[in-house]
Amino acid sequence: xxxxxxxxxxxxxxxxxxxxxxxxxxxxxxxxxxxxxxxxxxxxxxxxxxxxxxxxxxxxxxxxxxxxxxxxxxxxxxxxxxxxxxxxxxxxxxxxxxxxxxxxxxxxxxxxxxxxxxxxxxxxxxxxxxxxxxxxxxxxxxxxxxxxxxxxxxxxxxxxxxxxxxxxxxxxxxxxxxxxxxxxxxxxxxxxxxxxxxxxxxxxxxxxxxxxxxxxxxxxxxxxxxxxxxxxxxxxxxxxxxxxxxxxxxxxxxxxxxxxxxxxxxxxxxxxxxxxxxxxxxxxxxxxxxxxxxxxxxxxxxxxxxxxxxxxxxxxxxxxxxxxxxxxxxxxxxxxxxxxxxxxxxxxxxxxxxx
Amino acid sequence: xxxxxxxxxxxxxxxxxxxxxxxxxxxxxxxxxxxxxxxxxxxxxxxxxxxxxxxxxxxxxxxxxxxxxxxxxxxxxxxxxxxxxxxxxxxxxxxxxxxxxxxxxxxxxxxxxxxxxxxxxxxxxxxxxxxxxxxxxxxxxxxxxxxxxxxxxxxxxxxxxxxxxxxxxxxxxxxxxxxxxxxxxxxxxxxxxxxxxxxxxxxxxxxxxxxxxxxxxxxxxxxxxxxxxxxxxxxxxxxxxxxxxxxxxxxxxxxxxxxxxxxxxxxxxxxxxxxxxxxxxxxxxxxxxxxxxxxxxxxxxxxxxxxxxxxxxxxxxxxxxxxxxxxxxxxxxxxxxxxxxxxxxxxxxxxxxxx
Numbered sequence: 001x002x003x004x005x006x007x008x009x010x011x012x013x014x015x016x017x018x019x020x021x022x023x024x025x026x027x028x029x030x031x032x033x034x035x036x037x038x039x040x041x042x043x044x045x046x047x048x049x050x051x052x053x054x055x056x057x058x059x060x061x062x063x064x065x066x067x068x069x070x071x072x073x074x075x076x077x078x079x080x081x082x083x084x085x086x087x088x089x090x091x092x093x094x095x096x097x098x099x100x101x102x103x104x105x106x107x108x109x110x111x112x113x114x115x116x117x118x119x120x121x122x123x124x125x126x127x128x129x130x131x132x133x134x135x136x137x138x139x140x141x142x143x144x145x146x147x148x149x150x151x152x153x154x155x156x157x158x159x160x161x162x163x164x165x166x167x168x169x170x171x172x173x174x175x176x177x178x179x180x181x182x183x184x185x186x187x188x189x190x191x192x193x194x195x196x197x198x199x200x201x202x203x204x205x206x207x208x209x210x211x212x213x214x215x216x217x218x219x220x221x222x223x224x225x226x227x228x229x230x231x232x233x234x235x236x237x238x239x240x241x242x243x244x245x246x247x248x249x250x251x252x253x254x255x256x257x258x259x260x261x262x263x264x265x266x267x268x269x270x271x272x273x274x275x276x277x278x279x280x281x282x283x284x285x286x287x288x289x290x291x292x293x294x295x296x297x298x299x300x301x302x303x304x305x306x307x308x309x310x311x312x313x314x315x316x317x318x319x320x321x322x323x324x325x326x327x328x329x330x331x332x333x334x335x336x337x338x339x340x341x342x343x344x345x346x347x348x349x350x351x352x353x354x355x
Numbered sequence: 356x357x358x359x360x361x362x363x364x365x366x367x368x369x370x371x372x373x374x375x376x377x378x379x380x381x382x383x384x385x386x387x388x389x390x391x392x393x394x395x396x397x398x399x400x401x402x403x404x405x406x407x408x409x410x411x412x413x414x415x416x417x418x419x420x421x422x423x424x425x426x427x428x429x430x431x432x433x434x435x436x437x438x439x440x441x442x443x444x445x446x447x448x449x450x451x452x453x454x455x456x457x458x459x460x461x462x463x464x465x466x467x468x469x470x471x472x473x474x475x476x477x478x479x480x481x482x483x484x485x486x487x488x489x490x491x492x493x494x495x496x497x498x499x500x501x502x503x504x505x506x507x508x509x510x511x512x513x514x515x516x517x518x519x520x521x522x523x524x525x526x527x528x529x530x531x532x533x534x535x536x537x538x539x540x541x542x543x544x545x546x547x548x549x550x551x552x553x554x555x556x557x558x559x560x561x562x563x564x565x566x567x568x569x570x571x572x573x574x575x576x577x578x579x580x581x582x583x584x585x586x587x588x589x590x591x592x593x594x595x596x597x598x599x600x601x602x603x604x605x606x607x608x609x610x611x612x613x614x615x616x617x618x619x620x621x622x623x624x625x626x627x628x629x630x631x632x633x634x635x636x637x638x639x640x641x642x643x644x645x646x647x648x649x650x651x652x653x654x655x656x657x658x659x660x661x662x663x664x665x666x667x668x669x670x671x672x673x674x675x676x677x678x679x680x681x682x683x684x685x686x687x688x689x690x691x692x693x694x695x696x697x698x699x700x701x702x703x704x705x706x707x708x709x710x
Contacts, residue, residue, distance in 0.1 A: 028506070028507050029417075029505055029506025029507050030417075030504065030505045030506070030507070032415075032416075032417055032504075036416055054416065055415075056413040056414060056415055057413070057414055057415070057416055058411040058412070058413050059411060059412055059414065060387075060410075060411055060412070061387075061391055061409065061412055061498075061517050061519045062384075062385075062387055062496075062519060062521075065420065065421060065553075066420060066426060066428075066498055066500050066517075066553070067426070067428050067496070067498060067553055067556070068553050068556035068557045068560075069424040069426060069552065069553030069554035069555070069556060069557040069558075070553075070556075070557040070560065071421060071422070071424060071557070073421075073422050075506075103561070104558075104561055105557045105558070105560060105561065106557070106560035106561045106564060139506060141417075141422070141506050143416075143421055143422060145421050146557075149385065149387075150384055150385045151383070151384025151385070151430075151494060151496050151521055151523075152383055152384050152385070152526075153556050153559075153589075153590045154560065154563075155560045155564075162416050162421075164416045164417060166417075166506055168506075171507075181545075183545050184545040184546070185543040185544055185545035185546050186543070186546070187543055187546075188540040188541070188542055188543035188544075188546060188579035189540055189543075189579040189580065190536075190538055190539040190540035190579055191539070191540050191541070191542075191543060191558060191579065192554070192557075192558045197424065197554060197557065197558070198420075198421070198422055198423050198424030198425075198553070198554060199424035199547070199552060199553060199554010199555065199557065199558065200424070200554065201422070201423035201424060201425075201508050202423045202424040202425040202426070202460045202461070202501075202547075202552065202554065203424075203459075203460070203546060203547045203552070203554065204508075205423075205425065205460060205461035205509065205510045206458070206459055206460065206461050208509075209461060209510075224543035224544040224545055224546065224579065224580075225544065225579075225580040234508075235508045
């Protein structure tokens with residue numbers, strides 16, 4: 001299907017909420033821009049691509065999204081540089097991953113043209129909503145869900161695609177201490193852990209709450225069988241630095257193929273940082289801690305970019321991470337955000353202009 | 356919280372859809388009754404319990420149910436006997452399980468009074484929708500979901516509880532052949548498999564579709580680690596009869612504590628049928644098949660009650676189940692439906708009158 005920008009009709013709001021927004025005090029993902037992009041799947045095709053005012057969706061109580069969690073999403077950001085040019089970061093990776101997630105949940109794949117032209121049309125329509133305050137960006141949430149009706153536990157015959165956006169500040173505030181989880185799990189072998197499927201996230205809320213009550217901010221997920229290997233950090237990929245080697249777990253059917261994760265690996269290679277993509281055992285981390293070789297741990301994901309971890313708990317012990325002068329986390333965060341905001345060269349071709 | 360029946364306001368539809376319904380040709384769960392029950396959680400309490408015409412729900416695109424799968428449901432049925440009396444089957448078990456599911460997904464528990472009084476008020480309002488045609492019943496779908504807004508992956512601050520109903524015929528039609536799954540999985544150790552969480556169902560659609568393409572109707576799920584032990588059949592619990600012994604897998608954090616399952620176990624005990632609740636290996640099933648000792652397999656759940664399995668596939672082999680004269684599946688289905696429809700005594704006290 002070919003969808004040119006001109007074919008996406010735009011219905012503009014007649015009362016912008018922009019004057020109400022305090023761009024100097026933006027929360028994360030809770031102030032929504034004036035417009036959204038919508039498309040619907042029915043009669044076997046994605047159609048009716050359109051930009052409309054952000055507002056309520058109307059769904060029957062029998063819509064399958066409410067019952068069977070047939071829903072996937074992506075997380076992206078738009079950045080505005082000093083000249084007012086708007087940029088995305090590797091958006092085609094999100095488009096491809098959305099479809100990978102969708103396929104696992106039996107949601108019909110969305111054509112690239114609808115995703116990309118819809119996104120660009122929306123960003124042009126709401127370009128005044130893209131923050132310019134340092135550290136802020138426009139968080140973009142594309143999502144696909146089952147909008148057809150029925151209580152039969154089977155795939156829907158109708159789906160809805162939405163892109164909504166929210167000018168946002170930082171995702172995390174303050175120090176992050178994590179607990180290495182040994183009871184609860186995030187994903188099964190042969191399950192949907194690699195997909196950005198809604199159910200993967202709700203399942204984390206309760207174990208995360210237990211961790212918070214014990215004085216941590218996040219959970220480090222381990223494999224559900226042995227709990228010996230670390231897999232993800234909350235809703236992010238995890239990196240560990242032992243000595244000067246950067247380690248991260250391989251992607252699998254349990255682990256999300258994160259775009260920030262793969263960008264960090266490419267940057268590390270270009271920088272000559274020794275990197276190992278392999279299973280990382282908890283005992284190896286604890287041992288490195290005790291020997292003073294565990295220099296850093298950090299989460300990596302679109303929302304937080306790089307989220308340094310200050311300490312971790314494992315069973316009854318707590319370990320602090322040292323302050324390091326030559327922090328990899330700081331280095332990667334700067335390199336990535338410099339590229340995202342067009343403050344540096346882009347040797348990898350990751351920046352994508354929205355014109 | 357005390358909610359008496361009188362405190363639930365009822366807004367009646369001014370145009371019933373009842374005359375359009377063909378009660379002799381009811382599908383499963385796709386014709387919806389005139390009314391629904393609603394309650395909302397906000398400011399830290401469940402409130403605004405009400406019966407209103409069945410119709411669209413209005414939600415912001417940022418509602419967390421669309422993104423993080425924070426949603427749980429139950430399945431129940433209402434039966435009308437020859438005298439027109441309406442019955443439920445062990446409804447308090449559903450009420451308790453809904454809250455068990457809700458807790459795992461960090462959804463605030465729903466008071467029993469709201470669940471039960473809401474349900475009874477709704478059934479009284481739509482009592483003409485409860486079918487009397489043999490084999491039909493009113494399928495009841497209570498569900499709870501996150502209706503608060505925000506792109507932050509954390510629990511919602513608002514929730515909605517809905518009960519919607521659908522006069523329904525049989526869930527399955529025709530013979531059921533199942534495939535014992537060795538690649539995909541339904542649930543992780545320490546995950547949410549025991550909860551009726553939406554995401555558990557969407558994750559099954561794709562593997563089930565692959566099974567269908569190979570000539571099966573359903574999947575038998577095995578443990579995600581070794582794939583050596585059977586766990587559930589599609590969206591039902593699984594029973595196996597080897598010789599005259601009835602076997603079913605123990606409930607766990609991966610396996611739903613099914614109400615039909617536990618009713619069958621109680622009936623079997625009362626009937627003197629030898630029963631074993633223990634892990635069941637695939638090799639044991641295949642071996643019993645080859646020796647002619649595998650007499651029956653069946654799924655058990657509210658929607659289908661008991662769903663006999665005609666054959667199964669494992670790796671490259673296919674096995675047929677024999678026709679047996681003294682079928683346990685037939686026996687249990689008759690005993691349970693006789694109790695449900697008030698055609699027999701109810702020695703267990705499972706029937707619950709709606710007056």
